[in-house]
Amino acid sequence: MKAVIMAGGEGTRLRPITSGIPKPLVPIINKPVMEHIINLLNKYDIKDIAATLYYLPSSITDYFGCGEEFGINLHYFIEETPLGTGGSVLNAKDFLDDTFIVISGDALTDIDINEAINFHKEKKSAATLILKKESIPLEYGIVITDDNGKILRFLEKPSWGEVFSDTVNTGIYILEPYVFNYYKKGEAFDFSKDLFPKLLKDNVPMYGYITNRYWCDIGDLYSYRETNFDILKNLVDVKKNYNEVSPNVLIGKNTVISNTAVLNPPVLIGNNCTIKNNVLLDSFTIIGDNCVIEENASLKRSIIWNNSHIGKNVQCRGTIVCNKVEILDSSNLFEGSVIGHECYISERVTVKPDIKIWPFKKIKEDAIISKNLVWGTRASKTLFGNRDISGSFNVEITPEFTSLIGSAFASVIKKDAPIIVSSDSSDTSNLLKNSLLSGISSAGVGTININNAIIPINRFAVKFYNASGGVHISSDFVNKDLIHLEFVNENGGNIDRNTEKKIEQLFIREDFQRCNSNLIKPVISVENFSSLYILNSLNSIKNLIEIKSKRPKIIISSPSDNVLSISLSLLEQLGCEVECSYLAKNYKTIDNYINYLSSIVKDKKIDMGAVISSTGEAITLIDNLGRILNKEKYVILSALIALKSSKTKKIVVPYNTTTAIEDIAKQYGACVVRTKLSTSSIMNEMLKIDKNEGGMLQYILNYDGISAITRILDYLIENSLSLSELVDEIPDFYMGKKEIQCNFDERGRVIRMLIEESKNRSIELFEGIKINTDKGWALVLPDNERPVLSIYTEGYCEEYAHELSSIVADRINELLKKKD
Incomplete structure (x- = not known):
């Protein structure tokens, strides 16, 4: 059998250790990771190997x-332009004349190749994917198989709502050459995104072989460290080629160690090293070849590459030091720090935790390095939550961070139009906005600055100015130190x-676009932009004169004074008789406050009550009879208005909306488009619909609470209806919701087991897992930010909806206690 090693990776998320070397040459216990793969193939007598190359092939x-x-x-096959995983292997087509194995050159594994090949042959499979169970599978492709191992479905790099299993694609495949008949040599395509979906669609036999052996994709600096340490823990079977002088202490040839040095296992030291007096090499220290560790140095959980020199009294704690680095006396390097190739660290330098220093930097004595050199300040694996970036002021969200995230955003969007930058009136938001404006400007993109705004105004400004995008900064209403950045x-x-993901990757790689001084565009500040927003809302009202003559009575409230002022x-100006309520702070819960408003609406015979969220997006309505419309009923109400007042043929709703919406849409000859629950998915699906067919109306009713009130009034006045009469048209439906605590590393396993035990039932895997019964449905959906599983249910009656919630919750709790 032959093999193909895919070795074209740049390893951008591993920078700075991959600055100047391709990812397959990154050392794992002092050998390139690709060498470990070659040793594995050789172990199973696979001698004819092709390597596909792209980045720094020489x-x-x-x-x-x-x-x-x-x-x-x-044998080498070099790509002139990137061809994707499948295209790069097909580039070696002339080499591949029989069954072959494809394996990545930048992941470490000790899988039993013979077992996988036997499985492939036994199943008469055209393509066998080697699979592995991963507790947190977000960075991988998820694969679902039946009891026989046949592949039913796979999904590349899912969100938590798409985590249907904890079984992931390792990127190791056993293939028959004929599977490449779908493409021609030199064409660009990926295995997971392009080839495998076609094979699945055409019922070509595809199977998944689940291995319990070690596998780790060395995708980031954390996994790089842990893979090295896993070898020292003997969790993976690889060649070490060092002399084990005592348990878990491995020493290379011609290495000299002082008898006063202390080595606490596990420790690995390469060839031709010198370890001097009173050195402490504590647990999980790896030292490359030709290194010198001077007197009284102390290293723990650190990886030192070849030809580096560590001075006297230096402390390294959880750091990576690349090739040919000089660290002089009494310097301190802390957890998560990385020193790039050929850096020179002078005496008494302190490198703070998680700081990365790019290659060839010279650091002066007594320096305290508290930000990355050259470009960045910090890196985070995942920046975005459910809908935005959020964090504590001057902790996660600092002026430096905000500037860099602005540069990353500006590097992603088109450059020929400005970015709208807005903030609320808080001092912290305004301070961070100035940093954001600087970061965007440094990328050569123009900005329009709007003060004292809300997110619907930012979105309106983007359309008004034909901008390339927008960013809104706000402080949380409840916790003033919690900052939100919405894009x-x-x-x-x-x-x-x-x-x-593009923004996250740029931010992590610290690879922002920078412009020359002559390309910096001025910041345009716009005062009182909210007046334009109000004018636009008024101009969109068809029955302005009638509203002014009717003078409907409205009571409004909001946690935000700015939202209240604009409303x-x-x-x-619309002609309403408006009363504002400022008593929310006097109530323990928002529900108690809304109930209070309900009594005011009834007592004063008010036409409509509305509580507008602090962001200005969402509203809770109270009809003229005092009935409160919860979130689920408001979705139906907004759909009814869109169907009745426009030519829309599509109603966009989130996936967990009641099935009653289909019956309503059918009455008006429309179809229902269900989207994932993220704000972005729902909103952008609405904006795809032409504004003359109700797309903009649906968007306003759901995401612009202030303007939504005016549109609802416009519809009611035009049709001589009270709000209660429209509410009466909403059919009865019964929903339930629960939340179950579930750690991030458990949720993939739990969802997979739910799918496995529900295989004989009607289930949907659009987002989360939806289990259908003849009396209702239950949707289990992982939260992107919190360690919880949300359970949404609908039943034919209220009791069944809540009973179904409890049944599913109890089953999840049982699965959490149960292990595979």
């Missing part, structure tokens, strides 16, 4: 040559997950 060919030194025959696309909707101005 580095790999120079190291491995023809493969003779490693006991193999190595808007060119259509006025929240950015989608793909754009979020009051708009409704008074």
Whole structure:
């Protein structure tokens, strides 16, 4: 059998350790990770190996040559342009004349290849995917198989709502050559995104072989460290080629160690090293070849590459030091720090935790390095939560962070139109906004600055100015130190997950676009932009004269004084008789406060009550009879208004909306489009619909609470209806909701087990797992930010809806106690 090693990776998320070397050459216990893969293939007598190369190919060919030194025959296939995982392997088509294995050159594994090949042959499979169970599978492709191992479905790099299993694609495949008949040599395509879906669609036999052996994708610096440490823990079977002088202490050839040095296992030291007096090499220290560790140095959980020199009294704690680094006396490097190739660290330097220093930097004596050199300040694996970036002021969200995230956003969107930058009136938001404006400007993108705004105004401004996007900064109403940064696309909707990932990747790589001084564009500040927003809302009202003559009575409330001020101005100009309530702070819960407003509406015979969220987006309505419309009923109400007052043929609702919406839409000859529950998914699906067909109306009713009130009044006055009469048209339906605490590393397993035990029932895997019964349905959905599983249910009666919630919750709790 032959093999193909995919070795074209740049390893951008591993920078700075991959600055100047390709990812397959990153050392794992002092050997390139690709060498460990070659040893594994050689162990199973696979000698003819092709390597597909793209990034810095000569580095790999120079190291491995023809493969003779490693006991193999190595052939190289170099891509001029990236061809994707599948295209790169197909580039080696002439080499592949029989069943072959594809394996990544930048992941570490000790899988039993013979067992996998036997499984492949036994199943008569055309494509066998090697699978592994991962507790947190977000960075991988998820694969669902039946009891026989046949692949039913897979999904590349899912969100938590798409985590249907904890079984992931390792990127190791056993393939028959004929599967490539779908493509031609030189075409770009991916296995997971392109080839495998076609095979699945055409019922080509595809199977998943689940291994219990070690596998780790070395995708980031954390997994790089842990993979090295896992070898020292003997969790993975790889060649070490060092002399074990005592339990878990491995020493290379010609290495000299002082008899006063202390080595606490596990420790690995390479060849030709010198370890001097009173050095402490504490647990999980790995030292490369030709290194010198001077007197009284102390290293723990640290990885030192080749040809580096560690001075006297230096402390390294959880750090990575690349090749040819000089660290002089009494310097301190803390947990998570990374020192790039050929850096020079002078005496008494302190490198703070999680700081990365790019190659060839010279740090002066006594320096305290508290930000990354050269470009960044911090890196986070996941920046975005359910809909925005949030964190504590001057802890997670600092001026430096905000500037850099602005640069990342500006680097992703188109550059020929400005970005709208707005904030609420808080001092913290305004301070951070100035940093954000600087970061965007440094990327050569223009900005329009709007003060004292709310997020619907930002979205309106993006459309008004034909901007390329927008960012709104606000402090949380409850916790003033909690800051939110919300990002808007060119259509006025929240950015989608793909754009979020691009921003995250740029931020982590610290690879922002920078412009010359002559390309910096001025910041345009717009005063009192809310008046334009109000004017636009008034101009969209068809029955303005009738409303002014009727003078409907409205009572409004909001936690935000700014939202109340804008709402009051708009409704008074509309001709309403408006009363504002400021008593929310006197009530323990918002529900108690809304109940109080309900009694006011009834007692004073008010036409409508509305509580507007602090962001200005959502509203809770109270009809003229004092009935409160919860979130679920408001979705139906907004759909009714859209269906009755426009030519819309599509009603967009979140996936967990009652099934009653289909019956309503059918009455008006419309269809229902169910989206994922994220704000971005719902909003952007609405904005796809032409505004003349109700798309903008649906968006306003659901995401612009202030304008939504005016649109509802416009509809009611035009049709001589009271709000209660429209509410009466909403059919009865019964919903339930529960939340179950579930750690992030358990949720994939729990969802998979729910799917497995529900295989004979009607289930949907659009987002989370939805279990249908003849009396209702239950949707189990992981939360993106919190360690909980949300359970949404609907039943034919209220009792059944709540009973179903309890049944599913109890089952999840049982599964949490149960292990595979």
